[in-house]
Amino acid sequence: MPPKPQIIRENGLNHSFCGLVSVGWLYQKIKDSFFLILGTHTCAHLLQNTLGVMIFARPRFAVALMEEGDLSASQPHLQELIDEVCQEYTPSVIFLLSSCTPEVIKVEFEGLARSLSRPDLPVLFVPASGLDYTFSQSEDTVLQALIPFCPVAPPEDKRVVFLGSVNEVIADDFLTEADRLGIPVAGFLPADHFHDMPPIGPGTVIAPIQPFVAKTANQLRNERGATVISSLFPFGPDGTRDFWEKLAQAFGKEIDLAEREAAAWERIREHTDLLKGKRVFFATDILMELPLTRFLRACGAEVLECSTPYINRRFLARELEKLEGVKLVEQANFDRQLRDIAELQPDLVISNILSTNPLVGKGVVAKWGTEFAFMTIHGWTGVNTLVGMFTRSIKRHRQLDPLGSDPVWTTGIMPSAPKVIPLVS
Amino acid sequence: MRLAYWMYEGTAHYGIARLINSLRGVHAVFHAPQGDDYIHGIFAMLERAPDFPPVTTSVVDGRDLAQGTIRLPDTLRQIEASYKPELIVVTPSCSTILLQENLEVTAMVSGIDCEVIVYEANPYRMQEHLAADNLFTVLVKRYAEATLITERPSVNIIGPASLGFHARHDLVSLRRMLNTLGVQVNVVAPWGASLDDLRRLPAAWVNVAPYRELGQKAAVHLEERFGTLLLRDTPIGVQPTLRWLNQLIEMLNTAAVQHDKNVEITLPPLTAFSLDGMSAPSMVPWFSRTADMDSFSGKTAFMFGDATHVVGVTKFLADELGMPICGAGTYLRHEADWVREQLDGYVDDLLVTDEFQTVARRIEELRPEVVCGTQMERHTARKLDLNCMVIAPPTHIENHLLSYRPFLGFDGADVIADEVSTTATLGMEKHLIDLFGDAGLEAPVHSTNGHTASAPTNGVAAAVADAPPVAAPPASSGPLAADAPVQWDADAERLLKKIPFFVRAKARANVEKYAREHGHSLITADILNTAREHIGG
Incomplete structure (x- = not known):
């Protein structure tokens, strides 16, 4: 057995979002859903500032706004608000998300969701409060809430269910590829529509395509007797090859995708040449950090630190095997990371959207980690996009005149910053 | 309880962050769950802040609540060590305020030397503007000191703040006009002000506080406590600007008499206010x-x-x-x-x-x-x-x-x-x-198989409808000519439709190019996906 990688755990004083943000992609993924957050002005302000930038159409999410008078009520009354939602929209399912304030005043969510549910319109409780959940983590809890709505498949139904929300383009790629390899597909969890959730039973093979859906995978293994494949996640030629080979194995097929992998590497050689020897620092929170680190190292880059909110050692076991010698940090302290970044001067920092521009201001090339959560980087067709995400910033910054990084160009933008004396006269 | 899709005002803690990110040498600490940290993003994205706003979330998580631990003293020590602020403002969040902890005591436990204020803005009663304005007033009351007024006529510009609406631009406009009058700016606050700047606010002859939302309460305090004349009109529009200039001149001249300064300010020709100093100041x-x-x-x-x-x-x-x-x-x-x-x-x-x-x-x-x-x-x-x-x-x-x-x-x-x-x-x-009609916005697009279809919504369907019945794809036998016709089968068209419309035409062209190079005259779903592997995205 290879030596277990050391994981350093710090105090979590870092920049991140809470679990509510996953609403941003899940409401678009599950097209007949509505996300109702029981929360405060803070939750509403969070959602409009993090998601509002992207959304011009009618959002299928809203906050049941708790005001001062609502704090003393033992159980909030949501029926009228749900009726109001149903006047505007016709959802097939309502996800009721918790947030910090109702957690603190101990709202009993399970019972609340049950009392609001109707046979034709289930209301499903999703714990998502920032007291316990970060950013992409709550997708896992949304998927868990959907499990009872996946029909039970008979034991002889031996097909794969891809686990984790991806857009249609990626989904189609996975369907085409499975078809090529002769692997029968039962569907995706989540499906695009609430009533189309895939059947899952003891014959089902679960293939997780997102690295943050551990609890759902586990529950499907325990409750439905499904087999969960343990592979690298399908990012990059190395991960994609391992993913499909392991998936084929679960169907009794021994396939060798070595040539396919080699060809994929060959196609991105221009990028990997650039990445060779580059020093990359992960200070982000998308829960994709481990597979991305593994891919970057396969590209020839050196990963100085890979920090992530938390690491599920069992679910990410295959990835961890590949990360020997990498500094892995859970719950990073951002202040310490800043000092390390200043000292190490990495060629590229992948950071949270909250801290990227300030990092660029400190003279490093930094990139929004959040973008990885929204780009089509999975599977064979995602390889170019994935590698390009790492090289694009490096290339672009190279093109820029170094004079542009003189502090004179940021003078006066930020009132709290120290007054800057320009170096250029 | 009500259903909220969008909020007009930000939260109290956002108001506090806006104020603190306007000041120099002051740090805000939110005793709050991780999620409250999102406000950093507003500074980073909208203001494109080149540095970290001096605002730290001292994280409270579920385990802390269960175990009764509080990380605030540690956070305060870390902030003092890293940023060496003159003042730290500690605030609870909408969730932690319900815990009714004594943050004053907790802050004291940290043993730091830096001054600490606990500002308990109740987020259920106060939103962005009141929270910012009230905290600013607290700070002005705390720091402004009696002092001699400046020798030359001067004003404080009170009100511009980080993420204020066009605030940075308004400040330039005000400075330009004051410059033209020959009036110096004593302090701008909160934008860019240090605590020392707040201390010397009373040195100005007049305070101008053009925003209802921020600064006027503090300016009223300065008027009551130090007798600094206050101009609180807003110079929006040409006539209001002229009135504002005349009022300001009158106040400065009054102040000159009060303080026995031998200065008289007059309104220069209006052309002096234009960018080149010789044209109409406004069109x-x-x-x-x-x-x-x-x-x-x-x-x-x-x-x-x-x-x-x-x-x-x-x-x-x-x-x-x-x-x-x-x-x-x-x-x-x-x-x-x-x-x-x-x-x-x-x-x-x-x-x-x-x-x-x-x-x-x-x-x-x-x-x-x-x-x-x-x-x-x-x-x-x-x-x-x-x-x-x-x-x-x-x-x-x-x-x-x-x-x-x-x-x-x-x-x-x-x-x-x-x-x-x-x-x-x-x-x-x-x-x-x-x-x-379309005025050329939706010009017809020539698809390469020779059919003309109007893009974007009907193009694919029309092209498919017009295409002859599809035979089995011809075996690939070397590249085709660059202008050879290429067809799409229904499955491939369906996949293509899922690509966002604004890049669809480019994707179509790239896939067709790939197909020709590889000798395919019919594009199937399989070929489309293989092509995408080769050309990315």
Whole structure:
């Protein structure tokens, strides 16, 4: 057995979002859903500032706004608000998300969701409060809430269910590829529509395509007797090859995708040449950090630190095997990371959207980690996009005149910053 | 309890962060769950902050609550060590305030040398503007010291703050006018002020505090405590700017007499206020008399926003551009009386609400030619196919442009007038488009198999419909000529449709190029996906 990688755990004083943000992609993924957050002005302000930038159409999410008078009520009354939602929209399912304030005043969510549910319109409780959940983590809890709505498949139904929300383009790629390899597909969890959730039973093979859906995978293994494949996640030629080979194995097929992998590497050689020897620092929170680190190292880059909110050692076991010698940090302290970044001067920092521009201001090339959560980087067709995400910033910054990084160009933008004396006269 | 889709005002902690990110040497600490940290993103994204705002979330998580641990003292020590601020302001969040912890005691336990204030803004009673304004007043009361006034005439500019609406630009406009008058700026606060700057606020001859939302309470305190004259009018529009300049000159001359300074300020020729010092300081008075603006006659405007901008811009549109105002409103309930009084004679029935659906319904009833509102009204206007310009926060990144776009002063009058005329003119072009069809916006696209189809919605379907029955794909046998016809089967077309429309044409061309190079004359789903592997995305 290879030596277990050391994981350093710090105090979590870092920049991140809470679990509510996953609403941003899940409401678009599950097209007949509505996300109702029981929360405060803070939750509403969070959602409009993090998601509002992207959304011009009618959002299928809203906050049941708790005001001062609502704090003393033992159980909030949501029926009228749900009726109001149903006047505007016709959802097939309502996800009721918790947030910090109702957690603190101990709202009993399970019972609340049950009392609001109707046979034709289930209301499903999703714990998502920032007291316990970060950013992409709550997708896992949304998927868990959907499990009872996946029909039970008979034991002889031996097909794969891809686990984790991806857009249609990626989904189609996975369907085409499975078809090529002769692997029968039962569907995706989540499906695009609430009533189309895939059947899952003891014959089902679960293939997780997102690295943050551990609890759902586990529950499907325990409750439905499904087999969960343990592979690298399908990012990059190395991960994609391992993913499909392991998936084929679960169907009794021994396939060798070595040539396919080699060809994929060959196609991105221009990028990997650039990445060779580059020093990359992960200070982000998308829960994709481990597979991305593994891919970057396969590209020839050196990963100085890979920090992530938390690491599920069992679910990410295959990835961890590949990360020997990498500094892995859970719950990073951002202040310490800043000092390390200043000292190490990495060629590229992948950071949270909250801290990227300030990092660029400190003279490093930094990139929004959040973008990885929204780009089509999975599977064979995602390889170019994935590698390009790492090289694009490096290339672009190279093109820029170094004079542009003189502090004179940021003078006066930020009132709290120290007054800057320009170096250029 | 109510259903909220969008909020006009930010939270109390956002208001505090805006204030603290305006000051130098002060740090805010939020005793809050991780999620409250999102406000960093607003500074990083909208203001493109090149450094970290001095705002730290001292994380409280579920385990801390269960175990009764509190990380605040550690956080305070870390902040003192890393940033060495002169003052730390500690605030609970909407969730931690319910825990009723004694943060004063907790802060004391940290044993740090730095001064600490616990500012318990109740987020259920106070939102962005009140929280920022009240905290600013607290700080001004705490630090401003009696001092001799400056030798030369000077003013404090009170009110501009981080993420204030066009605040950085307004500040430039005000500085330019003061410069022209020969008046020096003693302190700008909160924008860029240190605690020392707050200490020497009373050295100014006059305070100008143009924003209702921030700074006027502190300026009133300075007037009561130190006798500094206060000019709180807002110079939005040409005539108000002229009045503002005259009032300011009068106050400065009064102060000169009071303090026995032998100075008399007079208004220079107005051309001195222009960019080149020799032209009209604003184009608005002439512009609004031109025939161009005549075509605007009768175009109605609906106004909605905070207090300062709704009042200022409503008067500007009515008095200086001659536009009928069909309605106005504000989301700042605590300013409603002031706004109503200010807009007496302009608007009969002021709408006071912080529910955007209510505003949307009013706009739908009125269907004005121009909506002047916030980002929410921009959503509404888009939905209703109306023209909208943003005159008040909350804003979108589209409102945070690089170029100089003040709302105050002569320069600001030109900016607002431009915004009105381009917003509404585009509207007229839009009507022409409605009248005469697509006006070239949706020109037909030639698909390479020789069929002409109108893009984007019908193109694929038309191309498929017109294509001859599909035979089995010919075996690939070397590359095809660059102009060889290539066809798509139905599956491949279906996949192509899922690619966003704005890159679809490019994707189509790339896939066809790939197919030709590899000798395929029929594109199947399989070939499409293989091609995408090769060309990415």
